[in-house]
Amino acid sequence: MAQDRGENKRRNKELAGDRQDAFVQELKRILIEKRDQIRGNIDLELNDLRQSEGHHLADMEDLASETTDESTAFHILELEQAELSQIERALQLIEEGEYGKCEECGEPISIERLRALPFATLCVECKKESERRGG
Ligand SMILES: [Zn+2]
Numbered sequence: 001m002a003q004d005r006g007e008n009k010r011r012n013k014e015l016a017g018d019r020q021d022a023f024v025q026e027l028k029r030i031l032i033e034k035r036d037q038i039r040g041n042i043d044l045e046l047n048d049l050r051q052s053e054g055h056h057l058a059d060m061e062d063l064a065s066e067t068t069d070e071s072t073a074f075h076i077l078e079l080e081q082a083e084l085s086q087i088e089r090a091l092q093l094i095e096e097g098e099y100g101k102c103e104e105c106g107e108p109i110s111i112e113r114l115r116a117l118p119f120a121t122l123c124v125e126c127k128k129e130s131e132r133r134g135g
Contacts, residue, residue, distance in 0.1 A: 020100075023111065027118045028094050034118075035087045038080050045077055083119070090119040102126050 049070065093099040100109050104126035113120055123132060 020111075023114075024094060024099055027099075027114060028091065031087050031091055031094075031118050035091070038084045041078055042077060042084070045073055045080075045122070049073055049077075077126060084120040086121070089121060093121070104130070 008074060052070065073112070090099065095099075101107070102109055102123035103121045105123065105126075107123050109120055109123045113124060
């Protein structure tokens with residue numbers, strides 16, 4: 001009977017590996033969708049910004065509000081571009097088979113964390129550490 005239990009344990013481990021694989025494939029699909037969506041958004045927003053550059057502004061009040069709108073738009077663009085590069089990095093790591101490992105300490109990042117944040121490249125501990133350092 002002890003032998004049987006050992007056999008079961010091995011099988012369970014293999015299954016866990018398969019599940020991990022399926023999980024990574026699922027995240028890859030989510031990441032690609034998200035990447036395309038963000039790319040689309042960035043294109044639209046860049047177009048908007050280009051069009052608004054041609055505006056003739058009536059007075060200083062208009063100018064002030066226009067500037068605020070544009071700086072908000074630029075800020076959103078910046079955030080989206082940062083997210084896009086994180087997603088591309090995660091997709092690259094999936095291709096290299098290095099996905100899910102912390103880039104700082106090399107420890108596996110928890111599945112819960114990856115599920116919540118598919119493009120995370122740092123484990124919770126290293127993320128906290130980098131935030132403490134001001135990152
Ligand atoms: Zn780490």
